[in-house]
Amino acid sequence: xxxxxxxxxxxxxxxxxxKSIKCEQNLGHDTMYWYKQDSKKFLKxxxxxxxxxxxxxxxxxxxxxxxxxxxAHLNLHINSLELGDSAVYFCASxxxxxxxxxxxxxxxxRLTVL
Amino acid sequence: xxxxxQSPLSLVVHEGDTVTLNCSYEVTNFRxxxxxxxxxxxxxxxxxxxxxxxxxxxxxxxxxxxxKELFSILNITATQTGDSAVYLCAGxxxxxxxxxxxxxxxxxxxxx
Numbered sequence: 001x002x003x004x005x006x007x008x009x010x011x012x013x014x015x016x017x018x019k020s021i022k023c024e025q026n027l028g029h030d031t032m033y034w035y036k037q038d039s040k041k042f043l044k045x046x047x048x049x050x051x052x053x054x055x056x057x058x059x060x061x062x063x064x065x066x067x068x069x070x071x072a073h074l075n076l077h078i079n080s081l082e083l084g085d086s087a088v089y090f091c092a093s094x095x096x097x098x099x100x101x102x103x104x105x106x107x108x109x110r111l112t113v114l
Numbered sequence: 115x116x117x118x119x120q121s122p123l124s125l126v127v128h129e130g131d132t133v134t135l136n137c138s139y140e141v142t143n144f145r146x147x148x149x150x151x152x153x154x155x156x157x158x159x160x161x162x163x164x165x166x167x168x169x170x171x172x173x174x175x176x177x178x179x180x181x182k183e184l185f186s187i188l189n190i191t192a193t194q195t196g197d198s199a200v201y202l203c204a205g206x207x208x209x210x211x212x213x214x215x216x217x218x219x220x221x222x223x224x225x226x
Contacts, residue, residue, distance in 0.1 A: 100212030
């Protein structure tokens with residue numbers, strides 16, 4: 001009964017391929033996020049959805065497309081993968097309905113682009 | 115653009131030592147400063163600090179926020195090898211999106 005779960009945990013693929021990472025939270029939170037963590041451990045926000053609506057869209061290439069079918073799910077699809085996309089991608093959720101607060105992170109999906 | 119800077123970037127100590135980790139921030143529409151601990155996988159929440167000058171404690175860990183000088187510190191006393199991790203601080207905006215801007219992290223290594 002993991003609170004925020006991501007799949008797959010590891011993904012190794014070739015440049016130019018398209019891949020998806022799925023995320024689900026069972027905490028009843030309103031808001032979900034995607035963060036990218038590079039090799040230097042720097043966590044940078046990519047997207048945020050609040051109740052299926054896109055709220056934050058940082059400067060991310062449009063090869064990255066988030067999709068939120070319902071407030072418990074936020075998936076990330078990446079087209080035409082590049083070497084620089086190699087990173088750990090973290091999904092997170094937050095109970096924004098009670099005011100901005102802490103993030104609950106999934107365990108991360110390590111993407112390696114060869 | 116919002117910015118969060120942590121220092122030192124890495125720290126090596128021996129068990130029993132006390133460490134202080136620093137975090138300075140420039141975040142518009144600032145709401146809170148959060149500390150997370152990241153071991154092998156996901157960052158896990160430690161503290162959220164919203165008011166200046168009020169120390170939060172959890173066991174050997176404590177943290178305080180100075181909203182005038184725009185910084186926070188995280189103290190760990192009597193360190194143990196299990197404290198070895200990356201410690202992340204994040205500035206949280208007071209918007210309905212609740213955006214968090216993270217610092218680069220401090221890698222703490224505690225040797226036996």
